[in-house]
Amino acid sequence: MTTTAEYERLLREASLRVTRPRVAVLAAVYAHPHADTDSIIGYVRDDLGEVSHQAIYDVLRALTNAGLLRRIQPAHSVARYESRVGDNHHHIVCRSCGAVADVDCAVGGAPCLTASDDHGFRIDEAEVIYWGLCPNCLPTRSS
Template sequence: MTSTAASAAATDKWSAELRAHGRRVTKQRLAVLEAVDSAPHAGADDVAAAVRATLPDISLQSVYVVLADLTDTGLLRRIEPPHSPARYETRVDDNHHHAICTGCGRIEDVDCAVGHAPCLTPSDTHGMTIQIADVLYQGLCADCAANAGAENAAKTS
């Protein structure tokens, strides 16, 4: 599939999703959805930079408004890593989790470890019907671990 055909297919997909969620199809919404879809776990500033490639006059505030609206409608998922700005992704149809590198901040999806959503059984539900478990794994990615090992080896030499 050519990049033009792929872009048209993505636009058709997101247009249908917007309509299914009761939203008008606008160039701003489409640009934000396509930016987040092409760079999962992007922050609002990164989304705005990508959107400005096609809509140079869009304001950061407009991008924030669209991100909030698309998150409220369920087309985007907002994740909030510790000590980091919110990130957005289009993978909303499952109960997956995230692994975050504490060195470089890279975020990777982690599929549900065991069983069906919500993946974890709480010791006490406090009378709630639990629908989602949100687990955040933190550690060092392979690159940061290798760099840390090299730095430690250099210090001890």
């Protein structure tokens, strides 16, 4: 997704009005997966000039509610947003720097949706977060 016309099409298909802030937020999240709200505000302001925090929060909420963005919030972290929606992927988070990366389900379509005991729930999503150190934060090994 790289063009304004494509973002406008997504908004229309989701029955949302096309506005400059909505297009700018979509562009920011597509360009910067797993960005936090403050970063998104910075990217949008670089693009549009002064936009209020509340306007960006409102846009993020509307885009998330419409299914155009996904909000994730790993433990002890701020909320982050991504444009990869519609699948049941997971995340890996660096304990040191907080870097986040997508991880596909390990086997099959979505094996994590089969709980050992669903307690009568109809499960439609699972949130698995792997934790560790990213390659940049791993200690170097001296030989």
